[in-house]
Amino acid sequence: MNTYLTFMQKEIMETMRNKRLLVLACVFAGFAILGPLMGRYLVEFITMFVPTGELDFMEELMGGMLPQPTWVDGYANFYANLAQVGVITVMLLYMGAVLDEKRRGTAPMMLMKGLSHTTFVMSKFTVMSLTTLVVTLASAPIAHLYTYILFEEAGNFGEMMLGSVIFWVFLIFIIAMMIFFSTVAKKISSVAIYGFLAYFVLIIFDVVQHVREFLPYGLVTQATMVSMGNFNEHLLPNSLISLGATAVLLIASIHILKKKEL
Amino acid sequence: MSQAFAVETFGLTKRFKTALAVNDVNFSVPQGAICGFLGKNGAGKTTTIKMLTGLKKPTSGEFAIMGKKEAFGKGIRQVGYLPDVPGFYGYMTGWEFLDLCARLCNMPEGERKTHVEDLLKQVGLHGVKTKISGYSRGMRQRLGIAQALVNSPAVVFMDEPISALDPMGRRDIMEIIASLRGKTSVVLSTHILSDVENICDHIIIIEKGKVVEQGTLAEIKGRFNRQDAVQVAFYNQEDCDTFAEAMKGQGDFNFTPHQMRLTIQSDKVSTAEISKLTMRVLTETDMPFKGLNVDAPSLDDIFYEVTK
Numbered sequence: 001m002n003t004y005l006t007f008m009q010k011e012i013m014e015t016m017r018n019k020r021l022l023v024l025a026c027v028f029a030g031f032a033i034l035g036p037l038m039g040r041y042l043v044e045f046i047t048m049f050v051p052t053g054e055l056d057f058m059e060e061l062m063g064g065m066l067p068q069p070t071w072v073d074g075y076a077n078f079y080a081n082l083a084q085v086g087v088i089t090v091m092l093l094y095m096g097a098v099l100d101e102k103r104r105g106t107a108p109m110m111l112m113k114g115l116s117h118t119t120f121v122m123s124k125f126t127v128m129s130l131t132t133l134v135v136t137l138a139s140a141p142i143a144h145l146y147t148y149i150l151f152e153e154a155g156n157f158g159e160m161m162l163g164s165v166i167f168w169v170f171l172i173f174i175i176a177m178m179i180f181f182s183t184v185a186k187k188i189s190s191v192a193i194y195g196f197l198a199y200f201v202l203i204i205f206d207v208v209q210h211v212r213e214f215l216p217y218g219l220v221t222q223a224t225m226v227s228m229g230n231f232n233e234h235l236l237p238n239s240l241i242s243l244g245a246t247a248v249l250l251i252a253s254i255h256i257l258k259k260k261e262l
Numbered sequence: 263m264s265q266a267f268a269v270e271t272f273g274l275t276k277r278f279k280t281a282l283a284v285n286d287v288n289f290s291v292p293q294g295a296i297c298g299f300l301g302k303n304g305a306g307k308t309t310t311i312k313m314l315t316g317l318k319k320p321t322s323g324e325f326a327i328m329g330k331k332e333a334f335g336k337g338i339r340q341v342g343y344l345p346d347v348p349g350f351y352g353y354m355t356g357w358e359f360l361d362l363c364a365r366l367c368n369m370p371e372g373e374r375k376t377h378v379e380d381l382l383k384q385v386g387l388h389g390v391k392t393k394i395s396g397y398s399r400g401m402r403q404r405l406g407i408a409q410a411l412v413n414s415p416a417v418v419f420m421d422e423p424i425s426a427l428d429p430m431g432r433r434d435i436m437e438i439i440a441s442l443r444g445k446t447s448v449v450l451s452t453h454i455l456s457d458v459e460n461i462c463d464h465i466i467i468i469e470k471g472k473v474v475e476q477g478t479l480a481e482i483k484g485r486f487n488r489q490d491a492v493q494v495a496f497y498n499q500e501d502c503d504t505f506a507e508a509m510k511g512q513g514d515f516n517f518t519p520h521q522m523r524l525t526i527q528s529d530k531v532s533t534a535e536i537s538k539l540t541m542r543v544l545t546e547t548d549m550p551f552k553g554l555n556v557d558a559p560s561l562d563d564i565f566y567e568v569t570k
Contacts, residue, residue, distance in 0.1 A: 002365075002368060003365075003366055003368070006362065006365040006366055007366070010351070010362055013353070013354070013358075014351065014353065017353035018353060103349075104349035104350075105345050105347065105348060105349030106349045106350065106351060108315075108317050108343070108345070109343070109345075109348070109349070109363075109409060110363075110366060111337060112315065112316070112317075112337060112338070112341070112342075112343055113337075113363050113366035113367050113412070113413060114337050114339065114366055114367055114368065114413075115337075115366050116337075258335055259335075261312075261317060261318045261319055261334075262312075262317045262318075
């Protein structure tokens with residue numbers, strides 16, 4: 001426990017001094033503002049820049065006038081942006097989690113001092129998860145407030161916060177996935193390739209209705225729905241599967257790291 | 263296994279996919295010794311050290327640290343390790359880094375601060391407030407030594423700690439290593455043989471993954487039957503030849519002339535006797551000479567011979 005706390009302190013120091021927290025906070029806060037803004041003005045942008053003939057054609061395709069934006073669009077855009085740029089930022093920031101320490105030679109140095117492989121991985125995971133929890137929980141009220149300012153109405157604040165926690169459950173799966181690839185791979189480029197491929201596969205499977213409900217990416221939809229006050233029966237199994245996958249990835253990372261020569 | 267040895271290996275072998283890096287290595291390092299671990303690039307020094315620090319898994323064989331058998335993957339508490347290029351957290355100060363290491367070693371808080379301060383003083387980094395990212399190469403090596411000593415290990419392995427340093431930095435690091443004599447056993451891998459000759463009391467030479475020599479320098483010299491020799495330098499070759507002729511009548515010597523220099527050796531007569539005789543012949547023949555010295559075989563000579 002003592003070494004766990006000590007190494008967590010080191011990870012917190014690294015997050016602060018290497019400006020990871022700042023980068024994540026800027027990205028998440030940025031999309032908390034941009035998401036509702038895009039939701040509010042997207043239709044106006046379209047009508048402003050698309051020629052009248054093409055606009056008529058678009059309206060015909062959609063079976064009437066372009067829908068007027070509501071606060072729901074503000075929330076939906078916030079989560080859609082976080083699920084893309086937010087997740088990619090998390091992947092980029094954490095893809096060197098274990099590999100950087102192995103390459104730099106600090107991992108063997110720390111492990112030789114009595115730090116266990118489990119503590120090494122788990123303290124990294126804990127700090128990364130807490131960092132993303134802080135920025136996610138901080139960005140949700142911003143998105144909520146900005147939606148209210150732009151649309152003069154918004155959803156339930158508590159449900160928005162609950163939605164952001166569900167989104168965070170998806171983020172910790174992404175963190176565990178990057179820790180796993182960072183443990184397995186020998187090059188940082190390989191970690192990036194594996195990470196983006198896995199993310200791409202998750203997005204592709206999200207299109208399939210009955211598979212989506214069992215994959216971690218489904219939590220993005222669940223987070224958006226819960227924020228809007230819509231709960232469905234897939235929320236619990238979806239969350240549990242994602243948490244289970246996170247645990248499996250972490251256990252596998254620890255096991256592989258123990259077997260690896262440094 | 264013996265308690266008298268800091269490090270012992272028994273048939274230690276490491277095979278990579280295509281190469282046999284370390285091949286049935288057996289050696290022992292006495293407790294408290296500063297041991298020079300020598301070998302050409304690719305001879306297997308780093309792989310051996312990494313196995314002995316528990317960072318690489320031996321293909322076969324065993325090893326013991328301070329009489330206790332150790333294995334891959336288990337933190338070996340009695341060992342300190344300085345890699346050839348030590349890595350640090352650049353955003354920390356030296357003090358913060360050592361404090362982290364000491365805390366991971368579960369050092370009590372009261373003792374920790376003093377220990378870290380003492381280590382920083384020992385390696386000459388006390389009072390340096392700069393972040394490690396701003397350290398010079400020499401400063402990094404010093405900090406590397408300090409972190410290797412933070413758990414007060416019984417054995418410290420240092421993998422080429424001076425290879426990339428300037429002469430001043432090299433001297434400083436060698437002084438720090440020499441100061442460990444008697445307190446900690448040191449296994450020092452290096453290419454700089456003169457340094458090994460100066461501070462090491464035990465030597466292991468490894469070539470193509472096999473130990474080809476080990477022991478004290480005197481023992482190794484003895485085994486190579488390389489006696490000291492008397493060398494006389496002349497101003498011209500003619501004097502050199504004349505002197506060789508004059509010496510031939512004085513006893514059973516081996517002469518090796520080379521570029522106006524004559525090296526004289528004997529199995530039966532001591533170097534002191536040869537020197538005395540040489541001086542007498544030079545005086546009697548009134549022959550001008552540039553210089554006279556006793557040429558002892560160096561570790562370099564032995565190293566080249568066993569690794570050629």
